[in-house]
Amino acid sequence: MGWMSLCLAMTCASAETILAVDASSPAPAALENTLKLGTTVSTTGHAIGVNSRYLTRDGKPWLPVMGEYHYSRAPAQQWEAELRKMKAAGVDIVATYIMWNHHECEAGRFDWRGNRDLRRFVELARRAGLDVMVRVGPWVHAEVRFGGIPDWVVNLMPTRRNDPQYLEYVARLYGQIGRQLKGLLWKDGGPVIGVQLENEYNLGGEGEGAAHILKLKELARAAGLDVPLYTVTGWDRALYPSGEVTPVFGGYPDEPWAASRKELPPKETYAFRFDTRVSGDLGAQTRGNQRGTAESDMNTTPFLGAEYGGGLPFMYRRRPIVSPDDIASMLPVQLGSGVNLLGYYMFHGGRNPVANPTMEESAATGGYNDTPAINYDFQAPLGPDGQQRPVLGYLRQQHLFLRDFGERLAPMVVRKPDLVPANHTDLAMPRFSVRSLGDSGFLFVNNHVRQYAMPDQAAVRFSVKLPGQTLTFPSQPVDVKNGAYFIWPINFDMDGVHLTYATAQPLARLDTGKGDVTYVFAATPDIPVEFAISGVSPVRIEKSSAVTTARIEDKPQDVLLRVEGPASDVEINLRVADKRVRVMVLTPEQARSLSVGVIAGQRRLVLSDAQVWFDEKGLQLRSKDDPSFSFAVYPRLAKAPVGAVWTERKDGLFQRFDARVAQVGGQAEAFVLRQAGNVRPVPVGGRANAAMIPYPEQFRPAAAWTLRTSAPKAPQVEQYLLQPDLVGDVARLFDGVAMVDDWYYSGYGWEYPLAAGTSRAFTLQVLPLRADAPIYLDQQAWPDFGGKPQAALLRGVKVAPVYRAQARF
Incomplete structure (x- = not known):
């Protein structure tokens, strides 16, 4: 009986579905020299190559x-x-x-x-x-x-x-x-x-x-x-x-x-x-x-x-x-x-x-x-x-x-499950795959299809037959809900700690100094987080209160860690030999705000809802229409950043900094220039024999507005974005007599940049959308015509500032 056949009373008493894949056959060797490449070695001594399976960089797999x-x-x-x-x-x-x-x-x-x-x-x-x-x-x-x-x-x-x-x-x-x-x-x-x-x-x-x-x-x-x-x-x-x-x-x-x-x-x-x-x-x-x-x-x-x-x-x-x-x-x-x-x-x-x-x-x-x-x-x-x-x-x-x-994933080969959907329109059969090499691999699952509800895959466990063992996980069945998708590791080495599986996705590995490393994972929405730690190497576990442990009944040296309420303060310290391996679990929301880059000479995690990127000066931040900035960093910094008035506070394992710049207001006013006329039926033809954009002469019935904009100059503002909120068919923006941008109405927001320190007048032209237009819009985008044959509306117009801040270290 394999150790992953953990049999808790509640699990064995309930029905479950085992989704199986056989990954036990040896992976075929990648073929070399099947492609005629150009010069692969640079003057710096670095090399790029390719074989029949993957790219290489300096001889190592590269994805x-x-x-x-x-x-x-x-x-x-x-x-x-x-x-x-x-x-x-x-x-x-x-x-x-x-x-x-x-x-x-x-x-x-x-x-x-x-x-x-x-x-x-x-x-x-x-x-x-x-x-x-x-x-x-x-x-x-x-x-x-x-x-x-x-x-x-x-x-x-x-x-x-x-x-x-x-x-x-x-x-x-x-x-x-x-x-x-x-x-x-x-x-x-x-x-x-x-x-x-x-x-x-x-x-x-x-x-x-x-x-x-x-x-x-x-x-x-x-x-x-x-x-x-x-x-x-x-x-x-x-x-x-x-x-x-x-x-x-x-x-x-x-x-x-x-x-x-x-x-x-x-x-x-x-x-x-x-x-x-x-x-x-x-x-x-x-x-x-x-x-x-x-x-x-x-x-x-x-x-x-x-x-x-x-x-x-x-x-x-x-x-x-x-x-x-x-x-x-x-x-x-x-x-x-x-x-x-x-x-x-x-x-x-x-x-x-x-x-x-x-x-x-x-x-x-x-x-x-x-x-x-x-x-x-x-x-x-x-x-x-x-x-x-x-x-x-x-x-x-x-x-x-x-x-x-x-580098680990690239050499791995695809393993086809025992049962697969009949074709890509089959929404009932679970969709998953494994890529593996030897006993290590990754599980890939998708239960999302655009515009189609997928059935919840209830009470699911996965069984992966590897050359040396068969793993069945998680410890208890889970529901893979409509819209879910994820990647989980199998037999994943964490600097000497053998992770048999996790129901969370690896995101990053950081060298945090003094022989310590941190592995960052993202929780999978609506699925409990488990880490199965093998006793192949002696591991001492130090954990936060949000983590519980269980022993595997037929392998008492192995440990199952369950994480309750994953957040940035969830910490699992695994000590193997003289090294500490820290495991950090982020919520899905935190994972979506995560960036990784070099700050103050060290690679660090950064969490921020603002737009961030890294340069020689430190961290650059941008925020549309919001003068408040906040970012959290890990590992902690010895000194607070400069470049704005940053205040420091603790945020779990992270060090968080907040700042606020002065708020400014861009202005936009709209004045009717001409009312819409009756637009002709949309022409059909062309190579696709489908709706064609009306010819320039057919824009005569377009409604038009004069937009007067003001974008004040301010050191904390990078630019402004003009945001017309309109309903129609085709919109065109003119600066004088020159068209500077255009847009097909879809329900998706349109933005046009304005330089700070400018005041401009534009002409906005909106061709009416006919109720019988032979085009495709998502259902929620079709306007309410109110019984009228066409619509051309400007519901509002806004000028949004794009604020900037800098954190120098």
């Missing part, structure tokens, strides 16, 4: 997080702070498209200045501690006009194939990119570790397919772009030269590019993948009619991600809003399916450059989608103006887990 941020869609003066915010959010690699038509709008005239200064962006990424993946196209999609290929190229020659004229201009573009990045590549000690070629490429005609991707790689290398990793997107029957490039994958919680006006069936991205890496429709502009290369390359390439949706864009015909859980619940699924590079699209929102013609993808120019002309918010974790969205805290805790424990 990084990658987030997309488009430099040419963002103000250059914000880049440094935004890149540091990404680093603080647990991102390791920043990916960025190089949009050809942002740099060579006119043939032969390249512009790499200002917001288009790729070199400076990469240098700032290095300063922030980020690696860089450049996605060089030449076709990038990115919801940009002609997929990023300049008009003059589209008009003059065939694209996306081995046409000699086209390749001549692609070679010139790559040459320009190579000159911008000279000295910044990995081989030179720089941060650029990879190049993505093309995007969503499944064309298979003459001069296309694998031959075209191979030619692009040759051109990139000839331009000096010698990097460890060359990637291509692997979905929608992508074609590429096997062995020359590594496919990357993605998945989204909805399909804004779909033509449906209804809720979609459950998405594949919420179901564990055991036999394929290719998700469903990801919005490719072309359609392949052959088996993609990625399907046959599964045994020779690692499972890497590039486009797991950090949010969703709004297309004109379809505007779904996603919740933090809709995004975060995808992470255990992807990791539990074997993903070994967690890549997001987008991680940071932006705006298209203001240009004529406008730079967006549109049905009018042959695109499949109608996107806003300027706004590219994407509901991203970081908004276009650096706003921290609620989803960021949900994701950051998973990224911190990967930063400290990804």
Whole structure:
């Protein structure tokens, strides 16, 4: 009888469901030298490699997080702070498209200045501690006009194939990119570790397919772009030269590019993948009619991600809003399916450059989608103006887990449960997976599907058959409720303490000095926290009053620790040999406010509801519309911070500091400029045969307001955000006669930045939304038309200050 068959009277008397997985077979060895890489060793002696299962860094398994941020869609003066915010959010690699038509709008005239200064962006990424993946196209999609290929190229020659004229201009573009990045590549000690070629490429005609991707790689290398990793997107029957490039994958919680006006069936991205890496429709502009290369390359390439949706864009015909859980619940699924590079699209929102013609993808120019002309918010974790969205805290805790424990997870192989859902629309069967190597592993569970209620999985325990033992846990059955998702460790080493399992997720490991270490865990909502400590090594336990102990009846040397009311003052000290291993348990709410960074020369935990990031000066904090700041730090600081009037207090194991800056008020007034007229029916057509954004002439019935704004200059304010609260179809904001931003109404809040110390007048234009508009909005977003055929309302407008504070150490 295994020790985990702990039989408490109450447990044995009750019914339970055992969810089993066999992880006892040996993991196949990872294959080496299956991919032709560029130079992998830098001048600093560091090395990046890849085998058939995972990436390596300096010979060790590496499971990084990658987030997309488009430099040419963002103000250059914000880049440094935004890149540091990404680093603080647990991102390791920043990916960025190089949009050809942002740099060579006119043939032969390249512009790499200002917001288009790729070199400076990469240098700032290095300063922030980020690696860089450049996605060089030449076709990038990115919801940009002609997929990023300049008009003059589209008009003059065939694209996306081995046409000699086209390749001549692609070679010139790559040459320009190579000159911008000279000295910044990995081989030179720089941060650029990879190049993505093309995007969503499944064309298979003459001069296309694998031959075209191979030619692009040759051109990139000839331009000096010698990097460890060359990637291509692997979905929608992508074609590429096997062995020359590594496919990357993605998945989204909805399909804004779909033509449906209804809720979609459950998405594949919420179901564990055991036999394929290719998700469903990801919005490719072309359609392949052959088996993609990625399907046959599964045994020779690692499972890497590039486009797991950090949010969703709004297309004109379809505007779904996603919740933090809709995004975060995808992470255990992807990791539990074997993903070994967690890549997001987008991680940071932006705006298209203001240009004529406008730079967006549109049905009018042959695109499949109608996107806003300027706004590219994407509901991203970081908004276009650096706003921290609620989803960021949900994701950051998973990224911190990967930063400290990804080296353990990366080599582990996926183990398929004994019973799995019939398909991704089967909501009844429990969804879980195990990744393991030897007797160690992680359990991944997801019981959340966007817009669908999942049944509570009642009285559940998990049974994992490993090479040396079978573990059944927790000690008592638990209910996995609708909406739950989590990652639990199995046979997890904590610096000599053998943790057989925990019903909490590891978040971080800190060296806290003098031979002591701290392991930080996050409690799983609605499930009791247990730590099963094995007696393999003698361990002395010191615990707080919130922790109870129980002995295992058939292994009296083992201890089961139960945590009541996890909080930042819950502490378990485990002494093994001459080392103290401290276990800290955070509530789910605390875990979502957790950041980890270096303060006063030591890596520390920081809890704060404000937006925080780290730089050479210490801790930077931002707070929208709230002049109060508070953060807690662990381990404790010897001195209080400076930079604001910080007051100190005790907060459990943490040291908390509070400050308040002077409150200021931005002002906004709205004056009716013109009433709405009767809008015509929404046109239907285009490649999708769906609702199309009305032509400019059809905006004549739009309602309009003059917005007079005041944004007082104050040292404690970084910027202001204009927040129109409106109902309509399409909204456009003008500064004088220039459109500076636009928005598709969806029920999601729109914000536009105002510089401190300015007073401006804008014109806000709102095209009425017809009650019969053939578009998709989430049910809660549809307005009450009150029996009228259309609606165009400005319910209010606000100017919110973004306060800043600094804690220097």
